[in-house]
Amino acid sequence: MPILDAHALEFFSRSPEQTRRLGMRLGALLKPGDLVCLQGNLGAGKTTLVQGMAQGWGALDPVSSPTFVLVNAYRRPNAGQFFHFDAYRIDSPAEAEELDMDSLLDEGPLVVEWPERVNAILPPERLWAWLEYESEEHRALRFSAVGKRHQALLDMLRRELYGVN
Ligand SMILES: Nc1ncnc2c1ncn2[C@@H]1O[C@H](COP(=O)(O)OP(=O)(O)OP(=O)(O)O)[C@@H](O)[C@H]1O
Ligand SMILES: [Mg+2]
Numbered sequence: 001m002p003i004l005d006a007h008a009l010e011f012f013s014r015s016p017e018q019t020r021r022l023g024m025r026l027g028a029l030l031k032p033g034d035l036v037c038l039q040g041n042l043g044a045g046k047t048t049l050v051q052g053m054a055q056g057w058g059a060l061d062p063v064s065s066p067t068f069v070l071v072n073a074y075r076r077p078n079a080g081q082f083f084h085f086d087a088y089r090i091d092s093p094a095e096a097e098e099l100d101m102d103s104l105l106d107e108g109p110l111v112v113e114w115p116e117r118v119n120a121i122l123p124p125e126r127l128w129a130w131l132e133y134e135s136e137e138h139r140a141l142r143f144s145a146v147g148k149r150h151q152a153l154l155d156m157l158r159r160e161l162y163g164v165n
Contacts, residue, residue, distance in 0.1 A: 009142070009161075016045070019049050023049040024055055025160045026056065027055060029153060030082070035105060035122065035123055036129065037126050037127070039115055039128065039130050050111050053082075058078075059074035060077065072086075073108075081108040083109065084110075090118055093118045093120040096121055101121060102123065129142065
């Protein structure tokens, strides 16, 4: 766990529904160019958060962990795509080299599970979340931003959640 700066945001979830609702708040704010990295152990709640994010963004397609492809694309009625990249099965960033993150980000927001496995091919500016198992239904989520744009995103999320800066 990194040392948190004043700009970081912490959230404590007491149920999968609460994690999904947090995801919905975040997802509603996402635009093309936004990169959200979700780091946490198996079962920490990454995909649960993505389900909320895609729903909040407006996706009609159900979220599932990408199995046969590395990246799932979810659509919504008034166009746009929401990309979901699960790097769990990737052993080296070279295996995902053919994925052009910048062109995905031109088209829509991108969320990455197991981002630490592909850090070398991810753009440097991102919103990073650490999800931690506390007990059966409890999870701690910590967000930190790199770059102005993602800092602004985190500030918007904080205002949404707590109504303050
Ligand atoms: N507060 C909570 N937030 C999120 N999930 C929770 C919470 N409490 C219990 N859970 C359960 O934990 C599991 C989280 O699974 P999920 O697939 O979201 O994890 P993951 O981090 O994506 O794991 P993986 O690394 O296998 O992809 C689900 O079964 C969910 O119901
Ligand atoms: Mg998952």
